[in-house]
Amino acid sequence: MTSIYDKYTEDLSAKVIESVKEEAEKQKLSSADVKKVLDRAKEEYKKAMISPGEAIGIVTAESFGEPGTQMTLNVFHFAGVAEMQVTEGLPRLIEIFDARKEPQTPIMEVHLKPAYTKDEKTIKKVASLIKEMTFNELSSEFSINIIKGSVESVLDNKKMKDYGFTRKYISNILTDQLKNMEIRESKRGFIFVLKEGSENLSEVYRMKEKIKDTIIRGIKGIAQVLPTLKNNKMVILCGGSNLKEVLQLEQVDENKTKTNNIFEIANVLGIEAARQIIIEESLSVIEKQGLDIDIRHILLLADLMTSSGKISGITRGGIMSEKESVLARASFETPDVHLVNASLVGEEDKLKSVIENVILNQPVPLGTGLPGLVAKMKTGNKND
Amino acid sequence: MADVFIDEKFVGTVDDPQVFVKNVRELRRRKELSQSLNISYNDDFNEVYVELTKGRARRPLIIVENGESKLTKELIEKLKSKELNWDNLIENGIIEYLDASEEENSFIALDEPELSKEHTHLEIAPVTILGIVTSMLPYSNYGGGSRLIRGSKIQKQSLGLYAANFLMRMDTDANILHYPQVPIVQTFMHKIFDYKEKPAGQNFTIAVMSFQGYNMQDSVILNKASIDRGLARSTYFRPYSAEELRYSGGLTDEVGVPDKETKGYRSEKDYRLLEKDGIIYTEAKVNQEDALIGKTSPPRFLGSLEEFSVAANVRRESSLVVRHGEEGFVDTTIITENGEGNRLVQVRVRTPRNPEIGDKFSSRHGQKGVIGMLVPPADMPFTASGMTPDIIFSPHGIPGRMTVSHLLELLAGKVGALSGKTINGTTFDAVPEEKLREQLLELGFREDGTETMYNGITGEKFEARIYTGNMYYLKLKHMVANHIHSRASGRIQLLTRQPIEGRARGGGLRLGEMEKDCLVAHGASLLLKERFDSDKTVVYVCDNCGMFAMYDHFKNQPSCTKCGANVEIHPVEMSYAAKLLFDEIKSLNITPKIKLKDKY
Known part of the structure; x- marks a missing residue:
């Protein structure tokens, strides 16, 4: 049995193979049927993959930009959960993607170990322990x-x-x-x-x-505590955030407790957790506004923001400064600074991305501009 | 204790501002103080303001005491019998004028039944909350506030008879509607405003239905037969003027047919309509770029060398020609003198404007739309009596905007048109819907205003009954003829070599930053390059130093100013804007170098 799956490890992701395996065992499929399923999965997987030369960056930007204009018109930028104010909508989205050090309204969601969630009294007791x-x-x-x-x-x-x-x-x-x-x-x-x-x-x-x-x-920085029911489980919502100290309490479930301060997550739990929280936070903002942006755009953005090991926002100090091309950086903000600094070290622009080629009016290396023709020439003989 | 200001100047303090303000008002009402005085107390700042200055907007209100209007029934009777007049009411302290700040201190009832003990004033009539233009919208108490604003704005854009002496005037951008009509559904303001002297629309027969998708998204269908009979026709006037300017050295511009030697001489054909004096004759049919006034100017620069040369005596052509994309007839020519004593020639061109696809129309309820199609009368839907509508309006414009006033005007217009009367549509005081329905029934029509209609193309009966009636429609000044624009090639900017901006100058249509992003997102890389080729240039790049070289036309070979001609120099295609960018970077004392590589 395993040999069938082994053939596909190159073409399919481990997760897909795993789920096929599981289902096949449940349904008791013959190995021929399993092969059929895997072939079909391979085909579908290939279809779902993005083809080379697709302008995913710009499509992502447009996918955020268009609903972003609608959000500006929307007045509901703040929401309150019983006395607690939460920044939502466009301001929160900007906050996340600009990678601001402190959110406007830091919120921590403290989950407790099952032993402490049994009755309201113990929860309230824990809550009062947290509150500053x-x-x-x-x-x-x-x-x-x-x-x-x-x-x-x-x-x-x-x-x-x-x-x-x-x-x-x-x-x-x-x-x-x-x-x-x-x-x-x-x-x-x-x-x-x-x-x-x-x-x-x-x-x-x-x-x-x-x-x-x-x-x-209590814990420094936590001005408000509010035990609430979320997904049938009692959690303590905290106005103000101090993840490091909260996790040291023995009543707290350190696997589930989280905050909306991305930098705190990165410091306490590491960059992968920060990536996850960027995805979750931006997704929740978009969903609450009743908009629909494909999650893959958000994944791309979150990857981009965290790939350097530190959190960098979509700003001139963030990922824009990480761009390779001088012209691309100069075309975003403060062109003089970029040009002068580039000249000091003698930077070279390879003209590999979009904007530099638009400036020089050359085909951008995307879509129809990406492939080149490679002809095998026969040499010397005139009769060829 | 509160500070008191008279006309913004501090004069002193009072102990009890409320009582003080009340007493002052009493005195004013008893004519012991000027009627043009207004006083108000601001309790946020604890300050009393007394205003006597010019230029405050004030409005009259009936004074209310203890919840009773001072304008009693007896007084109204006296007013009716002309025993009393407006001035008497003001003198007797029954009506007073409030300015904006005193209004803040008062509690004004809109209607008499609404009066309570707290009220200080009563509106003379509920309509007075609206301005002149807004009160000319019929049934406006049945429409939303935003629609009233739009309706008011649109009225100002409508074509009509803007001035009775329009033939004597030289206004730019003047439009006159042919056969303007007085609306069937009127408000009290139409009478006060003398609307029949300056009407700005026509009564259309309207059907509320869709028509083959040509009236979707706010567009409307117009009946071709109605247009042929003169519906919504207008005339557009454009004046052109030329002045004989005087220059130093006794030189002047000269109006006249230019010589063939003139610098910049057009073609004989362009001057064919000019008479001997260089001015076109009236009623000449002119097309774009035909000369209206022939004019020549003296040579621009008289340098010491050129003064004696032959070229120095050549005058420049500076005739006035019909604008690009416009045509028409010469309406009037005027020869006069301007303030400086220069001879001034003015020519007015008149263009008939028949409704065409893309022209903008609107009812008086903010329901604007452009013509989507002109339908021949044979294809128009018709009623049992054979009537075809002038305009077909899409019903999808109604629910979202909730312009009930639009529907009511239609019904009222129908009653008015059938009975030959004008209908009162004054806000808060209009003929009610029930009455309209009754009258419609009496006139032998269905009371809800609908009629059975037949498809003009197939002759089939429509399953739904169509809501038809008459409405006052406005032709708005935005007509496609003023906005249509396209360009293949044309003038370019000197600095960037990119196309110039603006329709009037025959400029290009900008493919902007976001539009560029769209092409990139589609991967249409080569299309994008082609679209940005408008400023394509070939520059020579020196392989040795990476800087721009030049083409030596004497030796017929490229050469680098630094490395000479004996180096590899290649022609490179790039946008002129990029070349300019490189040059500007050089001006920052930064040397951008280009390293060339074979593409394949």
């Missing part, structure tokens, strides 16, 4: 004592009770995080003084701000 809580939220008042150069805080007793914190616990965390300050408990809260002492008022003010921002619990 600053000392400011637990305090009702801050005041500066100018003469002593100290900051006094007043604790909100109700909130303390709600979250189940004790004074001792808070005090420990504060001393742990604010190492340059001396912390004393007062009647209503805490009194903070800089260890080195300070007479400068603005320094005291900065100290106050630092105390306010001290994280008591």
Whole structure:
């Protein structure tokens, strides 16, 4: 049996052969029938392949460009899932393809291990563990004592009770995080003084701000948590993103948890994961807008953006700067910079791609312009 | 406490702005302050503005107190019996004028039944929310706002009688509609505006149906017989003017038939219509590039050497000729003097414009479309009584745009045409649909406005009954004759050697960046090259140094300015724009070099 399949490994992808194999065993096909199926699959596979000289790049650009013009007219660029705002539509698409370092609205989707998704209470507990809580939220008042150069805080007793914190616990965390300050408990809260002492008022003010921002619990950068049902599974949607820290929690399922920050994914999970997230994110934007772009265009774009091992956007600093041809780069943006830099190192343009040949009015090496005639000449003999 | 500004200048403060503003208004209504004063309070900025300046748009409104209009029934009776007039109403504080900022402080009811205690003013009539042009759209309260805007814009583009003295005028781009008509369905504004003195359309008989696909996507079908009988004909006027300019040294332009020696002399045939004085005779039939006014100018440069040569005395031809692609008849010639005392000759060419495929028409409801086909009367669909429509309008234009007013005008137009009356279609105050239906039934027609029609080509009865009636249609100023354009070869730009731009100059049609992408996407590489061949040139490239060489016509061989003639030099075909790019890069002190290789 295996020998039949071996013949096709060159022509068919492993995935196709695998699925044929599986189905053939299920249906109990004879080897002659399997051969028939494989031949047909080979034929179809060949048909589906893109022929040489097809302008896939431009077709991709046009396939994004045309619905893109419609999206500009569409007003629904933002969507809200219960208080949480998500960038969608054209702005999000531009964000992805320009490879912006931070998304306008970072969203993290935290999946939990099955043991923790059983009841709502545990989920909420995990959610509250993730959510960033600053000392400011637990305090009702801050005041500066100018003469002593100290900051006094007043604790909100109700909130303390709600979250189940004790004074001792808070005090420990504060001393742990604010190492340059001396912390004393007062009647209503805490009194903070800089260890080195300070007479400068603005320094005291900065100290106050630092105390306010001290994280008591949760993960930095996560401003909102929202446990929601997605595909019949409870997930925690987080406004703000910090994948590295979230994955360290033992309750979190590190295989499924993801964020919409492409760079974070690339840093934490690697470039292949980033490629996948580019595909998923752009596909979801397109689908939500009710548009239809073939996934192969998106695959091409995602491959292009990640093939260098780093994420590079479709910008003059990104993949445009990776182009081989000087003229092609110069025709996109800032031509003077490209031309001058090329002249400094004596760059050579091989005229291998489209735009340079359009500039020189030569046939572009695509479609009918790609093949050349090769004639075998017989030499010497006039009678030939 | 609020700041008070009079005509944008700060004058002081008041403690209670609301009471202050109210008191000022009271005083104005009691005639203790000027009627042209307007006051408003902006609570966002906490500022009071008093306006007395010129040039504010103001409009009259009825004052409302405690939810009751001050214009009572008694007063209306008095107005009817002419005991009172408009000025009295203003003097008595019943009607007042508000400007835009005071309007912001008021709450205006559109209609009397709508009045409540909070209202401060009442519209004199609901139509006053519309402007002059918009209130000339019949049944416009049955159409969407966007359609009203389009309808108003289109009315301004319609052909009609734009000025009664048009024969005395030399307007550029003037159009006159032959036999303009007064609309059957009118609004109150048509009377106020004296529309019958300057009508801008004709009453068409319309059928709402499709016709062989020639009226898809907003196009319309016109009946050839109607056009032959003069429907939607118009005349286009174009003035040409020539001035005898004076130059230094006592030289002037001269109007007259040019000599054969003149530089740039056209052909005798081109001047055949000119009379002895160099001006064409009226009612001459002219074609493109026929001379209308013969004119010569003195030689351009009188250098010290040329002054005595024979060529110096040769005058340049500068006649005025009919524009490319235009024809017509000479309507008038005028010889006069301009402000500087120069002799001025003007010729007006008149072109009859019969409707043709591509001309734009519209109803008054933003339902514009171009002619898709002119159908001979024999092939037009006809009703049982033998009537054929002038225009066939596609029903697909209705549901998406929701122009119910279009359908209602059709019905009203039908009633009007059959009973020989004009129908009132004033917004909010039109003859209601039920009444129209009743009258139509009385006139012996089907009450819903439909009629049984027969296929003009096969004679078969249409299964569906066709909605037919009469509508006021406008011929719009965009006619194909003004827009048609094509070019094979022609003038090119000096710098890039690419075709020049613009229809008037016989320019090319640009195949732009995105169009180029389309050809690339189709892999039509050689077609793309051919399409961009408009500035094809052959340059000589030196194999030795990679720079452009030149062709030495004395020695009849190519030679490189740097390496001489004894190097390999090859002719290379490229676009002139590319050659120019290379030259411009050179001007940046960058040396682009071309390395040649055999293609095969």
